[in-house]
Amino acid sequence: MTWLEIVGYGTLIYLFCYQSHIAILTLVAVVNLVQNRIKLRFGPSVRLYRSALTPAITLIAPAYNEAATIVESVTGLTLLQYPEVEVLVVNDGSKDETLAVLRTAFDLEVIPREPLRDLPHAEVRAVYRSRRIPNLTVIDKANGGKADALNAGISFARHPLFCAIDADSVLAADALEQIVQPYLAAPEETVAVGGFVRIANGSSVHAGRVGATALPRNPLALFQIVEYLRAFYLGRLGWSAGNALLIISGAFGLFHTESVAAVGGYLTGSVGEDMELIVRLHRQLHGRRYRITFIPEPICWTEAPESLKVLGRQRSRWQRGLADTLWRHRSMFGNKRYRLVGLLAIPCFWLFELLGPLLELAGYLVIPVAALLGFLNWSIFSHLLVLSILLGALVSACAVLAEEFATERIRSSGQVLTLLAVALLENLGYRQLTLYWRIQGLWQYLRGNQSWGEMTRRGFTKA
């Protein structure tokens, strides 16, 4: 067998494994989704939320240079439907007027309050409470990054559960009632629950609530809608079914406060702090009965980047975070002690998420060269190309249609068709762009770049 054949067969095997893992995840996710819908139909009613079983939650919202949107976001958080919730806004050394805006809008006063846990974070300058809204507290601290701000929040959290969210995100009114369900069903085992992060671009937001769902006109935001649907409905739901979820989005996740504090909180200085925490929880909780789960019902709306520059920064940061986490926890790779996490989830993330972009790039470089040199089997190549596009389209269609089956929020036929078309079109340009950013992220990681990068937000469309 020649080297060329070895490379050819290797590529085929890799492609087969990649496609199989996607197909299996999709299948598991769809089954999980259907089961979940049926369970919900015959499950407990909303009156449960007046029950003594409902634990109090501390909402931690780190804010950095959010002066433009912070008042609306915090107002939305204080209006959530939940029996007992403390809103803890952590001003992470903002350079703009975030703190001043909060002080004025919510009539803040300084209070003496000490942290309840020893977690690493930058110096806390002052703690404020609102004279107007009793359950609103603001922590003002020196800048240290998102993980650092979250640690400060956990240190001051009074309640058994905390919900980490982005200050510029908008939670659905019933998001907390929904996300707490897995914890209520198994309080002794549930350590973390992820909710669904949806893109609000194009939809209108008023008084911290998202109104009618519409699609954005910006094509980058459209591509991201399909990406998010795929990532949450298929990826997260699929891995969650086997208790092998490796990431709960930093924009919206519920955690058992003492369990997170016991593992040392978030890793400060990390740009992939959300994934790192989940992998570390898996690592430290092995041997115990625990659940880290994702459910699609609770919804958090976020604003997706609409410029190439900002999206590029976000994607390369995600890739750096992924590389950092996988490298830190490399001993979990293939380790049967961690069950499905070590044997399947981490190897898949290494092979398909971390190294996948390199192999894809190699494909883009080798195929034209092979074609020029006459080594390319055009018949097999064209079949493989069609196969990949078809599988991609099938998976994306599953994700778009999963939303149709799983939610009450119905998109118009035009919107669904647009999303299906976007799922096909993303192969022509958008996929290659994200590939570039992911490789850029890997390169930056190898060069030791751990900066967060400015994330400019446009602000939600007002109703």
Place this chain on the structure above:
Amino acid sequence: MMIDEGPHLLLAGELLLAALLGLLLLIALIHRLWRQASSRRRAAVAALDEESIAAFAAGEIARDRLIAQLKGRLRPQHEALLLGYAAQVAGERSADFSALFAALGLVERQYKRLRSPFWWRRAGGARALGQMGDGAAVPLLVGRLADPNPAVGFAAARALIDLGRADLLASRLAEQALQFGPLHLADLVAGTGDELTEGLLQLVAHPSPSVRQTACELLGQLRSTAAVPLLGDRLRHDTLPVQSAAARAAGAIGAPELVDPLTAALGGAPSLQRAAAEALGRIGDPSAIPALAALLQSDQRTVVDAGARALLALGADGRRAIEEAVAAPLAKVAAALLPVGEGSR
């Protein structure tokens, strides 16, 4: 050989994926059309018959007239509409609705669903029988409590509550508790008030720790004074989560009889210390002050915080205990609460 056959295999794969994609899109299209048709039908039913159903609910038209109007053209949308109105009425009107459901053959339809091999149909049937107020279904619903699928058992339990037979459920709660789980138990309790207290009291001694824990929490929610001696037992001897749940329940009930076991629990693990301190603060017995003041010496910030909060709730003597604990390693955690008190929450 493999290379020669490769294109054929790949082509087969492509065809399979294309077929699956087509099938998926077809299902989505049918689903959407069905949803739209269902919504249109609902609107049509509402336009044609809702006025009469509302008038019947208000007692303005006779049952026979509505039966004559609906007989022979009943659709699932009618059933949903009727159930919606039935849920809003009480007393005589409710009995009238039950008779209407029976006359329209809707009750018989639920009996058939209850015998279905599909669990979701059985669950739907059980739930509807409760909503239709069919008292004759009680024995069948009691039988369904033990359905192999917990969702059917739960639907039957809710139907029994709807039919005012929570007593039958209470006596069987011990058998059903494991099958239902904490969420469902809490829902049933939320729907009945204190009618399930008797059953919950039995659950406090259930072999499963998670059931005991849930029972303690729910008895606390119901502020059941009958539970106090049992909670004392759980506080003294049980697993940590059950002890903590018993402590929370004792605090919610405000049981002064439990001050001694709660004070003893202050020597337990941090989570129990926190729960017991909070309970002692709620009960408000000053005899707990020395034990709570001892918590201020803890090296756990959350424990000191809980102790200080409980002391603050006990008034001037508790406040003095905090002020005197200046030498404690984490005295500032407690002292931070002094000027603002509970308001800092």
